[in-house]
Amino acid sequence: LDRFGKGLRSSARDALIADSTEAQYRGKAFGFHRSLDSIGAVIGPLIALLLLYYLDKNHWDLDASYRMIFLIAFIPAIISVLLLLFFVTEKAGERKDDLKFRLSDFSRDFKIFLLISVVFAIGNSSNAFLILRANDIFGNFGGVPSIITSTFGSFVVVAVVILTYVIYNITYSLFSMPAGMLSDRIGRRNVMIGGFLIFSIVYLGFAITNAGYLVWILFAIYGFYIAMTDGVSKAYAVDLVPADKRGTAIGLYYTATGLMALAASIIAGLLWDLAGASAPFLFGSAMALVAAVMLVMLLPARNHIN
Numbered sequence: 643l644d645r646f647g648k649g650l651r652s653s654a655r656d657a658l659i660a661d662s663t664e665a666q667y668r669g670k671a672f673g674f675h676r677s678l679d680s681i682g683a684v685i686g687p688l689i690a691l692l693l694l695y696y697l698d699k700n701h702w703d704l705d706a707s708y709r710m711i712f713l714i715a716f717i718p719a720i721i722s723v724l725l726l727l728f729f730v731t732e733k734a735g736e737r738k739d740d741l742k743f744r745l746s747d748f749s750r751d752f753k754i755f756l757l758i759s760v761v762f763a764i765g766n767s768s769n770a771f772l773i774l775r776a777n778d779i780f781g782n783f784g785g786v787p788s789i790i791t792s793t794f795g796s797f798v799v800v801a802v803v804i805l806t807y808v809i810y811n812i813t814y815s816l817f818s819m820p821a822g823m824l825s826d827r828i829g830r831r832n833v834m835i836g837g838f839l840i841f842s843i844v845y846l847g848f849a850i851t852n853a854g855y856l857v858w859i860l861f862a863i864y865g866f867y868i869a870m871t872d873g874v875s876k877a878y879a880v881d882l883v884p885a886d887k888r889g890t891a892i893g894l895y896y897t898a899t900g901l902m903a904l905a906a907s908i909i910a911g912l913l914w915d916l917a918g919a920s921a922p923f924l925f926g927s928a929m930a931l932v933a934a935v936m937l938v939m940l941l942p943a944r945n946h947i948n
Contacts, residue, residue: 653893658732660880660888666826668880669833672873673822680815680868686715687804687811694800704800751941752882752891756898758936759875762838763902765845765929767910771922772864773803775848776857778919806861813865814872821869822877830878835937837870842930849923 656672663671690711697707745753780802825833844867847860876892883891910922 652896653889656876656880656892657889658730660877660892661732661885665881668877669822669825669830669874670819671822672877673819673825673869676822676869676873677815677818680811680818683811684808684815687808691801691804747887748891748894749882752879754936754940755878755882756895758933758940759895760898760902761936762841762930762933763899764906764909765926765933766841766903767906767922767926768903769807771907771910771914772848772861773806775919775923776806776861777802779852779857780854806857809858810861810865810868813862814868815865817866817869818873822873825874825877829943830874830881831937831941831943833870833874834878835934837867837874838930838934838937840864840870841867842927842934845923845927845930849920849927 659671659675660668693711693714694707697710702710821833821837840863844860844864847856847863851857851860876895879891879895880888906926909925913921913925
């Protein structure tokens with residue numbers, strides 16, 4: 643149900659951002675949005691971590707603590723809906739009675755961009771595998787600071803998961819807007835190539851390292867990949883289609899990459915079970931390299947901006 647809601651809102655939200663922004667500032671706008679989103683992804687988990695610590699000290703069990711945190715998380719969600727209803731307006735567009743979808747309506751460059759996104763997504767499994775790998779390394783080789791183990795006690799595993807998530811979101815929030823602005827200046831393609839290469843290096847690092855301290859560094863670097871691809875990819879998709887196709891184009895992008903993300907996680911799970919914990923990360927690293935090469939070879943250096 644959560645993913646269904648995300649699917650409904652994401653395409654419409656990104657089309658709304660595109661329609662509200664001049665073309666030359668589109669990367670900056672998407673980067674600003676992703677920056678604010680990831681700031682929330684830093685503050686929220688930290689609040690949850692503090693609540694877990696407080697509830698643990700007051701002898702709440704883990705199940706009851708989780709229920710309380712989910713209940714509190716309901717409040718900002720309601721506030722967001724009210725803000726959207728009463729304070730956000732959109733430009734009136736041409737109303738169409740026939741909602742026909744034809745892939746032939748989209749440019750060659752958009753189709754190639756979509757293909758490259760699918761290739762990358764096949765190797766981009768759920769972040770849960772990164773967390774599982776981190777716990778695997780921490781459990782076998784150490785690397786969790788003593789202050790965390792002593793402070794959180796029985797909650798230490800939950801604390802480590804939250805803190806690693808927070809670390810990469812800090813990097814993500816700091817660099818999303820600069821990455822978007824850079825894409826306005828040097829082109830979306832060039833920034834995304836850098837992001838794919840960083841992803842490849844990070845996944846290779848998770849595949850070969852057994853050093854706990856490197857896990858924290860890799861999560862921080864992982865935030866650079868997100869910053870250089872998440873908002874920039876949406877801006878790129880919008881640049882490659884006419885204004886009246888923006889919502890459809892972004893929806894098609896989310897559908898294609900979402901289906902491949904599901905397949906990627908299945909593949910990663912099978913590789914983990916059959917070939918070991920390093921295998922899914924080696925596969926993801928290789929697919930990111932392939933996608934980067936495809937960007938270089940198949941799309942123009944300076945994307946056309948509608």
